[in-house]
Amino acid sequence: MSANKSIFDAVKNLQEIEEKFEMVQILNEEGEIVSPDLDPQLSDEKLVELMRRMVFTRILDQRSISLNRQGRLGFYAPTAGQEASQIASHYALEKADWILPGYRDVPQIVWHGVPLSQAFLWSRGHFAGGQSPEGVNVLSPQIIIGAQYVQTAGVALGLQKRGKEAVAVTYTGDGGSSQGDFYEGINFASAFKSPAVFIIQNNQFAISTPRHLQTGAKTLAQKGIAAGIPSIQVDGMDPLAVYMATKEARDRAVRGEGPSLIETVCYRYGPHTMAGDDPTRYRTSETDEEWGKKDPIIRFRKYLEAKGLWDQSKEEAVIEDAKEQIKAAIKEADSVPKQKVTDLISIMHDENSMPANLKEQYEIYAEKESK
Amino acid sequence: MAQMTMIQAITDALRCELKDDENVLVFGEDVGVNGGVFRATEGLQKEFGEGRVFDTPLAESGIGGLAIGLALEGFRPVPEIQFFGFVYEVMDSISGQLARLRYRSGGNLSAPVTIRSPFGGGVHTPEMHSDSLEGLIAQQPGIKVVVPSTPYDAKGLLIASIRDNDPVVFLEHLKLYRSFREEVPEESYTIELGKADVKREGTDLSIITYGAMVHESLKAAEELEKEGHSVEVIDLRTIQPLDIETIVASVEKTNRAIVVQEAQKQAGVAAQVIAEINERAILSLEAPVLRVAAPDTIYPFPQAESVWLPNYKDVLATAKKVLEF
Numbered sequence: 001m002s003a004n005k006s007i008f009d010a011v012k013n014l015q016e017i018e019e020k021f022e023m024v025q026i027l028n029e030e031g032e033i034v035s036p037d038l039d040p041q042l043s044d045e046k047l048v049e050l051m052r053r054m055v056f057t058r059i060l061d062q063r064s065i066s067l068n069r070q071g072r073l074g075f076y077a078p079t080a081g082q083e084a085s086q087i088a089s090h091y092a093l094e095k096a097d098w099i100l101p102g103y104r105d106v107p108q109i110v111w112h113g114v115p116l117s118q119a120f121l122w123s124r125g126h127f128a129g130g131q132s133p134e135g136v137n138v139l140s141p142q143i144i145i146g147a148q149y150v151q152t153a154g155v156a157l158g159l160q161k162r163g164k165e166a167v168a169v170t171y172t173g174d175g176g177s178s179q180g181d182f183y184e185g186i187n188f189a190s191a192f193k194s195p196a197v198f199i200i201q202n203n204q205f206a207i208s209t210p211r212h213l214q215t216g217a218k219t220l221a222q223k224g225i226a227a228g229i230p231s232i233q234v235d236g237m238d239p240l241a242v243y244m245a246t247k248e249a250r251d252r253a254v255r256g257e258g259p260s261l262i263e264t265v266c267y268r269y270g271p272h273t274m275a276g277d278d279p280t281r282y283r284t285s286e287t288d289e290e291w292g293k294k295d296p297i298i299r300f301r302k303y304l305e306a307k308g309l310w311d312q313s314k315e316e317a318v319i320e321d322a323k324e325q326i327k328a329a330i331k332e333a334d335s336v337p338k339q340k341v342t343d344l345i346s347i348m349h350d351e352n353s354m355p356a357n358l359k360e361q362y363e364i365y366a367e368k369e370s371k
Numbered sequence: 372m373a374q375m376t377m378i379q380a381i382t383d384a385l386r387c388e389l390k391d392d393e394n395v396l397v398f399g400e401d402v403g404v405n406g407g408v409f410r411a412t413e414g415l416q417k418e419f420g421e422g423r424v425f426d427t428p429l430a431e432s433g434i435g436g437l438a439i440g441l442a443l444e445g446f447r448p449v450p451e452i453q454f455f456g457f458v459y460e461v462m463d464s465i466s467g468q469l470a471r472l473r474y475r476s477g478g479n480l481s482a483p484v485t486i487r488s489p490f491g492g493g494v495h496t497p498e499m500h501s502d503s504l505e506g507l508i509a510q511q512p513g514i515k516v517v518v519p520s521t522p523y524d525a526k527g528l529l530i531a532s533i534r535d536n537d538p539v540v541f542l543e544h545l546k547l548y549r550s551f552r553e554e555v556p557e558e559s560y561t562i563e564l565g566k567a568d569v570k571r572e573g574t575d576l577s578i579i580t581y582g583a584m585v586h587e588s589l590k591a592a593e594e595l596e597k598e599g600h601s602v603e604v605i606d607l608r609t610i611q612p613l614d615i616e617t618i619v620a621s622v623e624k625t626n627r628a629i630v631v632q633e634a635q636k637q638a639g640v641a642a643q644v645i646a647e648i649n650e651r652a653i654l655s656l657e658a659p660v661l662r663v664a665a666p667d668t669i670y671p672f673p674q675a676e677s678v679w680l681p682n683y684k685d686v687l688a689t690a691k692k693v694l695e696f
Contacts, residue, residue, distance in 0.1 A: 098443070131477035137444070140475055142468055150433050151468070155441015161422065162444055181463075184433035191428050347478035348513055350536035354567055355515065356613035 007027035021219040022215040026240040031302025040244045054083040056105045059322035068274040074124045077104040078270030084296035085201045085264040088239035092246035095168035098137040098155045100148040105171045109138040116329035145176045149185025167195040167253040175206025177220045186227040198261045203268045224261035236264025237294040257293035267291035317354035375555040379694040382530035387559045389419045397424045427534040435464020442482045442629030443458035456499030470673035472585045485532045491544035495673040502670045508540045509611040515539045516611040520585035522540035522553040527562030544583045567614035573603035579619040580631035591686035610640045626657040634642030636664035658696030661691045
């Protein structure tokens with residue numbers, strides 16, 4: 001027997017599986033529908049609203065970077081380039097759905113009902129930034145990469161047990177798909193057949209580490225196979241493809257058919273975060289340019305303009321509105337009282353069962369603060 | 372009243388809470404049809420159904436995440452970690468997430484989760500089953516840590532833990548599961564968390580302890596009594612937060628104290644207890660507060676448990692040192 005001849009064709013098994021995960025696209029870079037059978041057929045009104053949110057979010061990113069540089073915001077993870085992935089996926093959700101965002105997923109929770117001023121307070125590091133309004137089903141952005149995945153399995157099981165027609169949706173990045181909690185999360189949801197939608201936003205880099213150094217797997221979507229859940233890779237720069245994939249996953253979950261995994265292939269134009277990351281160390285301008293042509297806003301604009309649904313004046317109005325709202329929200333954040341140690345002690349435990357050590361420390365700090 | 376072992380008292384507490392509050396969910400590895408590897412959840416799935424008492428995949432981190440997610444939907448999860456040595460797999464879910472949920476949401480969300488887990492030596496378990504890791508969790512703000520030593524305490528403390536609106540880690544000592552029986556009321560009752568219990572009153576020396584060491588300390592106290600020393604034994608019951616009031620009152624009365632734990636000297640909570648006494652009652656002390664603890668090695672190979680684990684003889688020797696200082 002020749003040494004390089006396989007007895008069991010495991011290589012063929014892998015290749016056959018990987019071929020099935022071809023990237024799904026509905027709208028190409030020119031703003032043309034390339035998969036008419038997959039077109040979600042959104043109403044004109046809905047298409048315009050989706051564009052409005054994407055443009056608003058691009059401005060939010062630009063203003064956030066600038067406010068961060070002025071020292072008027074703290075931690076900030078840029079979102080430009082990921083509007084289709086973030087906003088179009090959120091657009092497929094309902095108010096009753098839960099969102100468990102990662103640290104880059106502030107836009108989704110803002111569109112789900114978190115006031116902009118709170119998003120800014122979260123960035124600055126103020127506890128009021130985490131006080132989401134009652135009925136807005138979101139957690140604060142998760143810093144521990146992967147933790148949101150196992151928690152999502154739990155929220156989804158909770159929704160299932162309550163018999164609610166809702167899903168739990170969570171996001172991580174390409175790097176996050178290497179975490180144990182990533183796998184445990186999708187596997188738990190699969191074992192319980194819970195209504196969860198897991199989204200991997202593959203923006204090509206985990207800080208400076210390129211996607212191919214995370215795994216030898218050809219796609220990240222195929223990781224769903226290990227959990228036995230339906231999974232799909234979509235063009236994450238294509239709002240219609242992201243919307244459609246999320247909508248279908250949501251529908252399937254609400255029908256009681258369990259969780260799904262969606263990989264959105266996208267790109268962040270900015271640095272990893274505003275805390276000193278310099279993407280020129282690990283990215284070439286050619287790559288930036290190549291992805292610049294795939295911009296979700298450019299292609300969606302072309303698509304809507306061809307339909308007569310969008311023009312420059314509409315876009316300018318959105319930009320103006322965004323700037324106004326951002327200005328007002330920063331002002332509102334500025335007016336929130338500074339944090340005191342007694343505030344921090346008060347939010348540790350239920351007020352009726354504050355432990356003795358904290359009761360004692362509360363008194364000490366209350367005295368200090370009264371001076 | 373009924374004569375119960377500690378494990379029966381724990382099952383009884385879970386049954387009471389499953390009955391009283393439909394939001395209580397019990398889950399973990401093999402806690403369902405199997406009734407738990409130590410029978411702590413015996414019969415509960417049959418009585419309350421698979422929707423309330425259920426098995427999970429074998430992944431501790433996932434179990435922690437599941438508990439947090441279920442809490443967000445208004446449930447009162449009581450997950451089990453099969454052995455506390457496996458807590459490292461779920462440290463983020465417990466200390467990084469559960470403990471912080473209320474705080475990071477500015478007080479808007481809560482995590483009424485009680486994590487049950489067995490630990491403790493003396494029964495020749497394999498590696499990573501018996502390690503005393505309570506010190507790790509006791510250092511995490513946002514979590515209460517409870518370690519009962521009797522069937523009566525176990526039931527009342529577990530019911531109180533489940534009803535607490537914030538996370539509690541409830542550690543059950545393997546050696547105490549079936550080592551003795553005690554009268555335990557059949558109805559629900561609670562024991563306030565954060566309250567120690569004076570298991571034996573005395574005037575010459577305070578022994579402050581928890582878990583299996585409570586019984587070693589009581590045995591030592593009896594021996595000392597024969598030699599004319601009146602010893603007070605305080606069972607902390609909750610090791611985070613500590614019941615400072617009871618500890619200090621005892622030390623002010625006896626003027627001498629030792630702290631006894633099964634964990635290694637560099638672990639556990641004995642150092643914390645001593646620091647509190649030094650800060651609050653140093654003028655009452657006739658002698659330094661000494662510790663009985665295990666050597667600072669990895670938990671022993673099963674055959675070496677008897678020479679490694681602290682026992683009543685170690686308590687006796689240290690007590691005498693302090694009495695004769």
